[in-house]
Structures are given as C-alpha cells and as structure tokens.
Amino acid sequence: MLTYALLGLLAERPRHGYDLKKAFEAMLGGTWQVNIGQIYSTLARLERDGLVVSHKQPQELLPDRKVYALTDQGRQALQTWLAQAQIPPARLKVDFFLKLLLARRSGLADGCALIWQQRQTLMQSIAELTPLLQRPRDDEHRLLAEGLLFHLEADLKWLERCEEAFCVGSKEQGQEARSDRVASSDPPPRPDRHLPTTNY
Amino acid sequence: MPIIETHNLHKVYRSNGAAVHALRGVDLQVEPGEFVAVMGPSGCGKSTLLHLLAGLDLPTEGEVFVDGHPVHALSESRRAVLRRRTVGFVFQAFNLIPNLTVADNVDLPGLLAGRAPVDVARERDRLLERLGLADKKTTFPGQLSGGEQQRVALARALINHPTVLLADEPTGNLDTRSGTEVLNLLRQFHQEGQTIVLVTHAPKVASFARRVVFMRDGRFVSEMALPEPGDASRILAELLSIA
Ligand SMILES: Nc1ncnc2c1ncn2[C@@H]1O[C@H](COP(=O)(O)OP(=O)(O)OP(=O)(O)O)[C@@H](O)[C@H]1O
Ligand SMILES: [Mg+2]
Numbered sequence: 001m002l003t004y005a006l007l008g009l010l011a012e013r014p015r016h017g018y019d020l021k022k023a024f025e026a027m028l029g030g031t032w033q034v035n036i037g038q039i040y041s042t043l044a045r046l047e048r049d050g051l052v053v054s055h056k057q058p059q060e061l062l063p064d065r066k067v068y069a070l071t072d073q074g075r076q077a078l079q080t081w082l083a084q085a086q087i088p089p090a091r092l093k094v095d096f097f098l099k100l101l102l103a104r105r106s107g108l109a110d111g112c113a114l115i116w117q118q119r120q121t122l123m124q125s126i127a128e129l130t131p132l133l134q135r136p137r138d139d140e141h142r143l144l145a146e147g148l149l150f151h152l153e154a155d156l157k158w159l160e161r162c163e164e165a166f167c168v169g170s171k172e173q174g175q176e177a178r179s180d181r182v183a184s185s186d187p188p189p190r191p192d193r194h195l196p197t198t199n200y
Numbered sequence: 201m202p203i204i205e206t207h208n209l210h211k212v213y214r215s216n217g218a219a220v221h222a223l224r225g226v227d228l229q230v231e232p233g234e235f236v237a238v239m240g241p242s243g244c245g246k247s248t249l250l251h252l253l254a255g256l257d258l259p260t261e262g263e264v265f266v267d268g269h270p271v272h273a274l275s276e277s278r279r280a281v282l283r284r285r286t287v288g289f290v291f292q293a294f295n296l297i298p299n300l301t302v303a304d305n306v307d308l309p310g311l312l313a314g315r316a317p318v319d320v321a322r323e324r325d326r327l328l329e330r331l332g333l334a335d336k337k338t339t340f341p342g343q344l345s346g347g348e349q350q351r352v353a354l355a356r357a358l359i360n361h362p363t364v365l366l367a368d369e370p371t372g373n374l375d376t377r378s379g380t381e382v383l384n385l386l387r388q389f390h391q392e393g394q395t396i397v398l399v400t401h402a403p404k405v406a407s408f409a410r411r412v413v414f415m416r417d418g419r420f421v422s423e424m425a426l427p428e429p430g431d432a433s434r435i436l437a438e439l440l441s442i443a
Pocket of ligand 2: 246248368
C-alpha cells in the first residue's frame with residue numbers, strides 16, 4: 001500500500017522523503033502516521049528495483065538531501081496497480097460472530113446482550129463520523145467517511161438479522177408475517193397510513 | 201420532572217379479525233431539552249408510539265403523560281388542544297395543505313390556537329427567515345422541493361412553541377443533502393433548548409440525536425447516549441486501521 005502511495009505522490013512531482021511523509025499523512029486526513037524510517041526503507045527498495053531515481057539536492061547550511069522522482073518503469077507499475085480492480089475484502093465481523101456462537105454454545109454470555117452492545121459501538125462510530133458529511137461533496141475526507149458509514153450501516157443491518165436469530169422473546173402473535181418483512185433486506189419505510197392530513 | 205413519560209404502553213390494532221400487537225409495554229422518559237431518537241426496523245412500532253405521544257391515537261393499555269397532561273385519559277377535543285399547544289409534529293410525507301401558501305400553512309396552527317394574527321405573522325416570518333424560506337411566503341407547497349416542504353412543515357410544527365417536537369422519519373422522503381439540512385436544523389433547535397423525539401429506521405438519522413433508544417417488536421431493547429459532535433479524525437484513524 002505504502003509502496004504505491006509513494007509512487008503516486010511522486011507521479012505528481014519529485015519530492016524528498018520528509019515531504020512524502022507529510023503528503024501521505026495529509027492525504028488521509030492525518031489519520032495515518034507513518035514512520036519516516038519506513039518511508040526511507042520503502043524508497044530504497046523502490047530505487048533498487050528501478051521504480052524511482054534520486055539525486056542529491058544541496059541545501060544551504062544543511063546536509064544535502066535526496067530528491068526522488070518516478071522512472072518510466074515506476075509510472076508503469078503505478079498504472080498497472082491503479083487499473084487493477086480491488087479484490088473485495090471480506091469485512092464480516094468474524095471475531096464478533098465467533099463470540100456470538102461461543103456465547104450460545106458455552107452459555108457463558110448472553111448473545112443478545114452482545115448484539116446490543118455491538119450495535120451501540122457501531123452507532124457511536126456513526127455519530128462520530130456524521131459531522132464529516134457537512135463538508136463539501138468533493139471533500140476527500142467526507143468521501144472516506146461516507147465509505148466507512150456504508151460499511152457501518154451494513155454491519156448494523158446484519159446485527160438486526162443476528163438479533164432475530166439470537167434474541168428470544170416476542171415470539172407471540174403476528175410474528176410470522178413480520179419476520180418475512182424484516183428479512184427482506186431494508187424495506188423502505190412505509191408512508192404513514194393512518195394519519196390525518198394535518199397535525200392540528 | 202420528565203416532559204414525556206409513558207408507563208407500560210400497549211397498542212393492539214385489530215384489522216379484520218387479526219390482532220397486531222404494535223406496542224408491548226413501552227416505558228419512555230424524556231427530560232426537558234433532550235433530543236432522543238427511537239430507532240428500529242420497519243414495523244417495530246415507532247410511528248405508533250409517536251402517535252400515542254401526540255394524542256393522535258389512544259393506547260390499548262398504559263399511560264402517556266406529556267408536559268404533565270394524561271394524554272391517554274383526555275377526550276378527543278382535549279387532545280386536539282394538546283396537539284395545537286404542546287406538541288409539534290413533523291411527518292415523513294410533510295402533510296402540508298396544498299391549496300394554502302407557505303405562510304398560511306405555517307400560520308394555521310397559530311390561528312387555530314387563538315393567537316393574535318400579528319403575533320403569528322411575526323413569529324412565522326422569523327421562523328421562515330431562520331429556515332431559509334423568507335422568499336417563499338406566497339409560494340404553494342407544490343412548487344417547493346421536498347427539502348423546502350419539510351422546512352415549511354418544521355416552521356408549522358414550531359409556530360406555537362411546542363413543549364416537544366415529534367418527528368417521524370422527517371428525512372425519509374428527502375435526498376441526502378436536504379435530509380442533512382433538516383437534521384442540522386433539528387440539532388440547532390435542540391441546542392436552543394427544544395425537546396425533540398425523532399423516530400427512524402436509519403442509523404445516520406438517529407445519530408443526530410443525543411440519546412438513542414433501540415426498539416424491536418414493540419419494545420425498547422437497549423439505549424445509549426451519543427457524543428457531542430466533535431473531531432472525527434480519531435474515529436477515521438481507528439476505522440481505517442481496522443479496515
Ligand atoms: N392502523 C393500523 N391498523 C392495523 N395495523 C397497524 C396500523 N398501524 C400500524 N399497524 C401495524 O402495527 C405495527 C407497527 O406499525 P408502525 O407503523 O408503528 O411501525 P413503524 O416502526 O413506524 O414502521 P415503519 O418504519 O415502516 O414506518 C405494524 O405491524 C403495522 O402493520
Ligand atoms: Mg413509521
């Protein structure tokens with residue numbers, strides 16, 4: 001990942017190591033700190049493989065520094081990588097699901113309580129992300145937040161299914177018809193049926 | 201003292217012989233100034249609950265107190281008064297009166313409450329200004345976008361300074377942008393002290409509240425407090441490193 005990020009940033013323009021570190025971090029909204037050592041070791045490897053070249057840039061009073069630039073070969077590698085579709089990662093919360101299964105089997109925890117707790121954790125994250133939706137539509141961090149929000153919403157929807165399967169109770173009348181409805185994924189909310197046309 | 205309090209609220213609908221148990225013992229307490237979201241899947245009883253709070257319908261069993269009034273025990277006419285004075289309601293479908301102008305729609309509950317027309321007009325102008333609708337006064341609802349209509353509905357709901365504002369999927373018919381606009385307005389009114397109860401199936405919508413109650417099959421199953429909106433970079437970092 002870092003490898004291609006550095007290639008991409010060098011495709012913009014030649015940069016020195018510290019500049020790359022700052023540009024990378026800014027690109028992701030300061031959410032990822034990279035070690036400068038990691039930047040230099042990655043650059044060294046890229047240079048060895050012929051994907052970047054460096055030249056020494058003299059500085060007043062300070063030691064020379066290395067400025068890195070993309071080679072044709074590096075540009076090609078980046079292009080190939082960019083053009084590849086990303087294999088969708090399985091993002092199901094395996095750890096959580098395992099807990100749920102083991103809670104049921106061992107009887108040592110209430111699966112239903114685990115589900116509710118998990119839901120609260122997800123809601124908390126959603127509430128922390130939604131302020132980013134105020135930013136302009138082309139803001140990169142907003143876009144990032146939107147992606148994460150879709151995932152969190154999907155996880156919440158799945159928890160609703162888990163709740164159906166794991167939480168007992170309320171299996172009285174009217175349940176059969178209902179479970180069909182909940183199971184059909186995300187029915188749009190029905191408009192209110194039994195309302196007067198005004199509220200006064 | 202809570203501004204809304206329900207005890208063991210049950211609602212059973214009977215439609216051609218079959219009984220639908222829409223609420224199965226809901227206990228809700230809302231303190232003055234709170235912004236509460238009730239969240240749950242379709243059919244779990246959210247609208248039913250809100251209608252009982254507003255006195256639009258009566259519970260099969262249990263009690264509802266709003267601002268000290270025993271809503272469950274009031275006659276239809278007393279509940280109508282309550283709806284005019286004590287609660288404001290925002291619906292998913294806006295429910296504006298199509299052949300009245302924006303100004304007249306907003307004024308109506310004020311005039312029905314017997315307030316002086318000049319007071320009502322002053323209040324309405326202030327609200328419309330606030331909601332970015334100052335230039336729409338003489339427009340008819342049909343000529344407005346969904347977001348604008350919902351803001352008119354919000355002005356109408358607030359014209360009588362209701363003790364509580366009830367909102368049923370207020371963004372359900374809106375695109376993300378106008379939905380967020382409406383939710384921001386709700387948040388602002390909350391910050392100025394307005395008590396709000398919002399029901400929704402959508403997590404993002406619920407996340408604008410400060411307390412969320414989760415509902416399922418006519419019951420409350422859990423609840424949580426939400427943080428003051430703050431710096432999102434911590435959570436971005438956390439989620440990205442997991443992802
Ligand atoms: N007037 C009515 N007559 C008969 N059944 C009703 C009536 N109103 C609601 N119900 C039933 O009561 C249950 C709860 O309905 P309610 O409208 O409160 O759900 P909701 O949570 O608001 O759902 P949605 O998110 O789809 O709006 C549902 O099973 C619904 O079909
Ligand atoms: Mg509803």
